[in-house]
Structure formats: structure tokens, C-alpha cells
Amino acid sequence: MNLTSFLQDKRLTVALRGEIDHHSAKEVLRVVGNKIDLYLPYTLVLDFREVTFMDSSGIAVVISAVRRMRELRGQVIVQNVPPQPGKVLAASGIERIVKVEEGSCTA
Amino acid sequence: MKYENYMTLEFPSKSANEAFARAAVACFAAQLDPNLEELNDIKTAVSEAVTNCIVHAYRDSIGEILIKCRILPENTLDIVVRDHGCGIEDIAQARTPMFSTGGEERSGMGFTIMESFMTSLNVTSRPGRGTTVHMKRKIVRRGSTD
Numbered sequence: 001m002n003l004t005s006f007l008q009d010k011r012l013t014v015a016l017r018g019e020i021d022h023h024s025a026k027e028v029l030r031v032v033g034n035k036i037d038l039y040l041p042y043t044l045v046l047d048f049r050e051v052t053f054m055d056s057s058g059i060a061v062v063i064s065a066v067r068r069m070r071e072l073r074g075q076v077i078v079q080n081v082p083p084q085p086g087k088v089l090a091a092s093g094i095e096r097i098v099k100v101e102e103g104s105c106t107a
Numbered sequence: 108m109k110y111e112n113y114m115t116l117e118f119p120s121k122s123a124n125e126a127f128a129r130a131a132v133a134c135f136a137a138q139l140d141p142n143l144e145e146l147n148d149i150k151t152a153v154s155e156a157v158t159n160c161i162v163h164a165y166r167d168s169i170g171e172i173l174i175k176c177r178i179l180p181e182n183t184l185d186i187v188v189r190d191h192g193c194g195i196e197d198i199a200q201a202r203t204p205m206f207s208t209g210g211e212e213r214s215g216m217g218f219t220i221m222e223s224f225m226t227s228l229n230v231t232s233r234p235g236r237g238t239t240v241h242m243k244r245k246i247v248r249r250g251s252t253d
């Protein structure tokens with residue numbers, strides 16, 4: 001899997017896309033993890049604009065990114081979340097550990 | 108119980124079938140004329156139930172997953188997801204938010220999501236014999252004007 005990413009001033013933005021379920025999450029996790037290791041950012045931005053579906057497997061992806069970024073004393077921001085993944089993230093109470101930026105997005 | 112339509116799906120517990128299962132149930136649900144949010148709630152809940160069969164019930168093997176859907180009176184979709192896997196010892200504990208036996212890749216939110224996204228959730232299980240997840244979702248009837 002190839003995920004588009006963008007680095008500026010130690011702020012790494014990774015554009016997630018497609019359906020994030022148990023089947024695809026492992027690969028998303030691997031790719032995001034590799035990018036963190038490569039760029040060692042202060043801030044990781046996970047952009048959900050092109051995520052068409054997400055279940056609880058996606059929550060684990062965000063949590064593991066948070067864990068990895070904490071080791072680097074960095075932070076995670078989640079942005080441009082469409083309604084369906086947004087509802088799953090809200091149910092998990094993830095706002096308590098990551099910053100969810102409004103970034104309006106209607107699916 | 109009286110029902111108006113039904114369908115049954117049977118497939119092996121391969122993760123590639125997760126997307127297929129939730130899409131198939133969503134297609135069946137379409138006859139109730141749900142809006143996008145209702146349809147997404149159903150897809151999400153089915154994805155949780157099916158994923159649990161794959162990652163927990165048949166942790167180290169491939170087994171059979173059965174989905175039965177029925178249309179009940181009052182615009183209600185009835186979904187049963189059944190496995191013949193390891194079963195659950197303590198269902199109340201399993202349904203607690205953030206409880207998981209799945210390690211790093213799981214968040215323990217599956218049952219919580221099924222419960223909050225559906226109208227009702229009922230779980231029965233026999234250790235060593237398997238688990239049945241029974242969910243219902245009432246779809247709002249909308250006038251033809253909106």
C-alpha cells in the first residue's frame with residue numbers, strides 16, 4: 001500500500017484512504033509506522049478525508065500511532081474526518097488522547 | 108416471528124470477507140430505504156461482529172461464519188451473526204468498553220459500537236461451542252417528500 005505523505009517543519013501529514021478494517025489495518029499500521037521512523041516528526045497528522053469506511057480496527061491504528069509518537073515526545077492530530085469514521089472515533093472517546101481538528105468534510 | 112423477507116450468508120473466516128459481508132448486508136438493508144447514516148451504522152456493526160468471529164472465535168483456524176438477516180414488521184432489520192468458535196466465558200466482561208483479549212491491534216470497542224449504533228444487541232455464547240450476536244435496527248420511515 002502506498003499512502004501519500006507530506007513533511008513540513010517536522011510536521012508529517014499522512015493521507016489515509018479507502019476502507020480501514022481488520023483486513024487492511026495491519027498494512028496501514030506498517031506504512032504509517034515506517035513513515036514515522038523515517039521522518040521522526042514532532043507532529044503526526046492523520047488525514048481521513050479519503051477514508052470511505054472505518055471500524056474499530058481504525059481506532060487501534062490511531063492509538064498505536066499515538067503510542068509511537070509519545071515515544072518521540074510528539075503529538076497526533078486527526079483531521080478532515082468524514083461522518084462515518086467520525087462516529088466510530090467519537091464512540092471510542094479518542095478525543096481524549098488525540099486532537100481532532102474540525103477541517104470541514106462532508107461525505 | 109413473522110417476517111417479510113430474509114437472506115442467509117455463509118462464508119469462511121477469512122479477513123478478505125469482512126468487506127463483502129458488510130456490503131452484502133447493506134444491500135439487503137437497502138429495501139428499508141435507510142439514509143446514509145443508518146446504512147453506515149449497519150455496515151459498521153456488521154463489520155464489528157464479523158471481525159470478532161475472525162480474530163477471536165477462530166483465532167488460529169478458519170471456521171464458518173453464518174449471517175441471517177430478516178426484515179421484521181415496523182421497518183426493522185434483524186441481523187444474526189453466528190460462529191462455532193471458542194465462545195465467550197464472561198459476556199458482561201466482554202461487552203465492557205475497552206475490554207479486549209486481542210492485544211495491540213484491538214481496542215475493545217467492538218461491542219460498544221454495535222450496542223450504540225444498533226437499536227438492540229443481544230449476545231449468547233457457549234464456551235467451546237460458539238457465539239451468536241443478535242442485532243436489530245429500526246429504520247426511520249420517511250415520507251416521499253424528503
Ligand SMILES: Nc1ncnc2c1ncn2[C@@H]1O[C@H](COP(=O)(O)OP(=O)(O)OP(=O)(O)O)[C@@H](O)[C@H]1O
Nearest residue numbers: 056159163164201207208213214215216217218238
Ligand atoms: N465471536 C467471538 N468469539 C469469541 N470471543 C469473542 C467474540 N466476540 C468477542 N469476543 C471477546 O470479547 C472481547 C471484546 O470484543 P470487542 O469486539 O468489544 O473488542 P475487541 O474485538 O477485543 O476489539 P475491537 O473490536 O475494538 O477491535 C474480545 O476481546 C474477545 O475476547
Ligand SMILES: [Mg+2]
Nearest residue numbers: 155159217218
Ligand atoms: Mg471486536
